[in-house]
Every structure is written in C-alpha cells, then in structure tokens.
Amino acid sequence: TRAAYPLGFLDPAAGGSGAHPSRILFLSADAFGVLPPVARLTRDQALYWFLSGYTAKLAGTELGVTSPQATFSACFAEPFLPLSPVRYATLFGARLDRHQPSVWLVNTGWAGGPYGVGERMPIQVTRAAIAAILDGSLDDAAMDRDPVFGFAVPRTIPGVSESLVHPRQTWPDASAYDAAATRLARDLEANFASFQDTAPVAIRTAGPRADSR
Secondary structure (H helix, E strand, O other): OOOOOOOOOOOOOOOOOOOOOOEEEEEEEOOOOOOOOOOOOOOHHHHHHHHHHHHOOOOOOOOOOOOEEEEEEEHOOOOHHHOOOOHHHHHHHHHHHOOOOOOEEOOOOOEEEOOOOOOOOOHHHHHHHHHHHOOOOOOOOOEEEEEOOHHHHHHHHOOHHHHHHHHHHHHOOHHHHHHHHHHHHHHHHHHHHHHHHOHHHHOOOOOOOOOOO
C-alpha cells in the first residue's frame, strides 16, 4: 500500500534549498551494444525517451529470460505511476521549457556487441562521460547526428578513447551493428505505439527511424 500527502503535513518540513538542475541524465543498460556511451537529447527526444523508459533484461536476471530482451518502463517508473505516463511527461516538459536544462542519455550497458559478445561498458568510461557532462565539457562539443536514433553523439569525450565513442565503430561487423540498431529502433517504435493517441506529434516523431539505414 502506498500513500501520498503534502509535505506541509510534516511539522519540521523545510522548503527546498537546491537550485533546479542544469543537466539531466537518463541511464539505460543497453544489452544490445547499440547506444553510444553518451548522447545529447533535444527537448522532444528527452520526452520520447522519458516515456519509453528503455532498458534491457539479461539472461539469468528473471525466470525464463535466456537472452537479452528490450524492456520499457514509462517514465522509468511505470509500476508506481497512478496517472497516465503522458501526464508526467507533460509536467516534465513544462519544467524543461522553464529551466532549460540539457538532457543526456548515458549507456551503462554493453559496447562492441551485444551481451555475450561485446563487453560491459567500462565504469571508467561512464564516469568520464558523466564528469564531462557535469563540468560542461560537452556543452559546445562537436557532435554528429545518429542516422537511426536522431540524437547527437559527441565526436570526442575527454578521458574516453575515440574508439568507444561511436558504437558502430566498436563492432567487428558494421552490418551486424546496423541490423541490431534497426531491431532496437523497431522495438522502440512498437512500444511507443501505445502513446499514438495521447502523446503530441512532436514527441511521437522525435524517436528513432528503423528504416533510416
């Protein structure tokens, strides 16, 4: 059983003392090795990925899971949402508009191939990517638009080997990467179909394009 009540109901409650965030990070454990270590999202892309809540299940983590499976949890917390996910996305979007933080997608999953073939994203790489986000190193960095997912991928990340920055270059077979990226894009599109009648067009069209390669 869960309940919610106003913070003011607590006598010793104090008002917020922190500033609004200037940078927001979405973490995704991509077991398919498709996502880059870090990507910058536009406002509408941020809402798309927020509503998607993408991560992956791994073999052995749940009964019956024998290979990586894409899984989605709207707003990264779907089981705990009493209202429609779009309601929370609307609130999130209003705050993005008001405070203008940058939004980043960070892959803590695999690189160089899917689970069982590639390697887990080194923690040192994730730390370096997050440090670069937080200290502003990536704010004005040169970036390339990913042809499938549409987000912006930094050409370089301080402290990270250039060979790891673009995931397609880490795979021994580029065509295998393209196929995996297309599959993930289709999974994202299929999942987002549930928001076809409720999410604004700008958000619905901010996702990947499975047929772009």
